[in-house]
Amino acid sequence: MLCTGDANMPQDVVQNLSAKPPKSKRINIPRVQSNAESEIQPFLTNFRSDMDGESVIPPVFRSRLHELFIQIEKEFETLYAENLNLNEKIESLNERLERESFVGDKQSYDFPDFDNTSSKSFSKQKSISGSSQKVKTAHKLKAQTSKIVSSFKGPNVSCSLIREYSGHKDGIWEVAVARPGQPLIGTASADHTACIWSVEAGKCLLQYQGHQGSVNSIRFHPSRDLVLTASGDQTAHVWQAVVTLDQPKGHSSEEELGTGEKDDFCDDSLLEGTPTLRTPVSELMGHSSVVMAADWLPGGDQVITASWDRTANLYDVETRDLVQSLSGHDQELTHTSSHHSQRLVVTSSKDTTFRLWDFREPIHSVSVFQGHTETVTSAVFTREDKVVSGSDDRSVKVWDLRNMRSPLATIRSDSAVNRLAVSGAGVVAIPHDNRQVRLFDLNGQRIARLPRTSRQGHRRMVSSVAWAEENSNLSCNFFSCGFDRLILGWSVQSCKDA
Structure with a gap:
C-alpha cells in the first residue's frame, strides 16, 4: 500500500496518489500487452535525471516521491499479473460458452420438425388399425430420430x-x-x-x-x-x-x-x-x-x-x-x-x-x-x-x-x-x-x-x-x-x- 503520511506533501496530491482505481465490472477485461517495467521505466529514468539537475523541490520531498513511484511500479506489476490470469480464465469461459451455444443451435433446428412429425404419426396410428400401419409409423420415427442424432454432429x-x-x-x-x-x-x-x-x-x-x-x-x-x-x-x-x-x-x-x-x-x-x-x-x-x-x-x-x-x-x-x-x-x-x-x-x-x-x-x-x-x-x-x-x-x-x-x-x-x-x-x-x-x-x-x-x-x-x-x-x-x-x-x- 502507498504510504501517505508525509507532512510536506499537499493533501490533494496524497489523496490522488493513494487512491485505487475502481474495479471494472465488465467481463471483457482489456489485456495489457507490453511489459510493466518497460512501460514505467522511461518515466522513472526521466524523473531521476530531473532529480540530478537543479530543482526547486526540497530534497526530502523528492526522495519521498521517488519512493512512492517505486511502490506504484510494484503495484502495477501485481495488477499486470492478475490481469493476465483473469484473461486466461475469460478465454477458457468463452471457449466453453461457444461449445455450449453451438450444441444449442444445432438442437433447435430439428426439434420442431420432430415434434410435428411425431404428433402426426401417433394420430394416424390411432385412427388406422393393423400391424402394417404400426410398422410404417415406426420407420418414420426411426428416420426422424436419426435426423436428430445427426444434428448433434460437429460441422464438416x-x-x-x-x-x-x-x-x-x-x-x-x-x-x-x-x-x-x-x-x-x-x-x-x-x-x-x-x-x-x-x-x-x-x-x-x-x-x-x-x-x-x-x-x-x-x-x-x-x-x-x-x-x-x-x-x-x-x-x-x-x-x-x-x-x-x-x-x-x-x-x-x-x-x-x-x-x-x-x-x-x-x-x-x-x-x-x-x-x-x-x-x-x-x-x-x-x-x-x-x-x-x-x-x-x-x-x-x-x-x-x-x-x-x-x-x-x-x-x-x-x-x-x-x-x-x-x-x-x-x-x-x-x-x-x-x-x-x-x-x-x-x-x-x-x-x-x-x-x-x-x-x-x-x-x-x-x-x-x-x-x-x-x-x-x-x-x-x-x-x-x-x-x-x-x-x-x-x-x-x-x-x-x-x-x-x-x-x-x-x-x-x-x-x-x-x-x-x-x-x-x-x-x-x-x-x-x-x-x-x-x-x-x-x-x-x-x-x-x-x-x-x-x-x-x-x-x-x-x-x-x-x-x-x-x-x-x-x-x-x-x-x-x-x-x-x-x-x-x-x-x-x-x-x-x-
Whole structure:
C-alpha cells in the first residue's frame, strides 16, 4: 500500500496518489500487452535525471516521491499479473460458452420438425388399425430420430490459420481480394494508407499514400490493375495497382504461427523499403463529409460511394463526373456494395435501414428494407440474388430481392456485426466486435467458428472479412482484418474438399 503520511506533501496530491482505481465490472477485461517495467521505466529514468539537475523541490520531498513511484511500479506489476490470469480464465469461459451455444443451435433446428412429425404419426396410428400401419409409423420415427442424432454432429468444415500479414500502424477497416488469377489482397487502414499484399509471400508489394485521412474502404477493379479507395478526407481515389509478384517470402509462415505471444503493436519496420504511390489516376470529389465505402459497378466504368453526409454518389470513372447523387437516408451511410453482374447497388445506414438502388432503367428506382433496430453496418449481394445485411443490433438477416417485407432467415449473435462477406457457395462469414468470426449458411444454420486462442485469431475487433474465388488455388481462401492491425489468411475447407 502507498504510504501517505508525509507532512510536506499537499493533501490533494496524497489523496490522488493513494487512491485505487475502481474495479471494472465488465467481463471483457482489456489485456495489457507490453511489459510493466518497460512501460514505467522511461518515466522513472526521466524523473531521476530531473532529480540530478537543479530543482526547486526540497530534497526530502523528492526522495519521498521517488519512493512512492517505486511502490506504484510494484503495484502495477501485481495488477499486470492478475490481469493476465483473469484473461486466461475469460478465454477458457468463452471457449466453453461457444461449445455450449453451438450444441444449442444445432438442437433447435430439428426439434420442431420432430415434434410435428411425431404428433402426426401417433394420430394416424390411432385412427388406422393393423400391424402394417404400426410398422410404417415406426420407420418414420426411426428416420426422424436419426435426423436428430445427426444434428448433434460437429460441422464438416475445417478452419485453419495459414498466414498473417502485418505492417499497418493503425487499425484496418477493410480487406478485399483481387480478381481471379491475381494472388493479391488489399487493405484499407486508419493510418491513412492502403496496401497491396502478396497472398503467398505474405509481403506488402505496394503502399498507397495519396489520402489525407483514414482509408475506410478498398476494392479491386473487376478486370484492370486499378484499385478504388474511400477516405475520411471526403474523397474516393482510383489508383494504379501494378505490382511485381516475384518477391522473397515474408517472415510469416504456417510453421511460425502460434509460437509465442503476439505483440499488441505490429512492427512498423516491416513496410520499410516497400514501393509507395502518392498520386491517384482519378480523384472523385463531391461529398461534404467522410466517405465510408466505395465499390465498382459491373464493368468498372462507374463507381458508387457512401458518405456520412447521408448521400451516395454515382461517378463516371473516365470523366470523373458526378453522374447522380442519391439521397433518402435519414442518417449517415456506413457501407455500399454493388451486384456482381447487374446494375444494382445497396447502401447501408445508421438509420437502421438499407436501400436497394436499381440503375437498370434510365430512371432509377429505390426500395427500402426495414428490419434492423440499430445501425446497418453492411449489406451485400449473394450469387442467388439475395441480400445479406448485418447490424449493430447483433443480427444478420437474409433477404429476397423480390420481398422487402420480411427476411428469409435471421441469425442472432452475442456481439455487433461488422462488414460481412458471402462466398460463391453461399457461406456467410460474420465478423464481430468480440473478436470472433462465425460462419453460417443462407438458411441461418451455423457451420463453424474460426479458432481463436491466446496465440491464434484476432485480439481486437474484427472489422472486415473477404472470400477468395473458388478454385483460386491459393493456400488461403478466406481473410479477416481488425483493429489489432493484423490481416489473417485462413484455409476454410469442407470435408469433401479437405
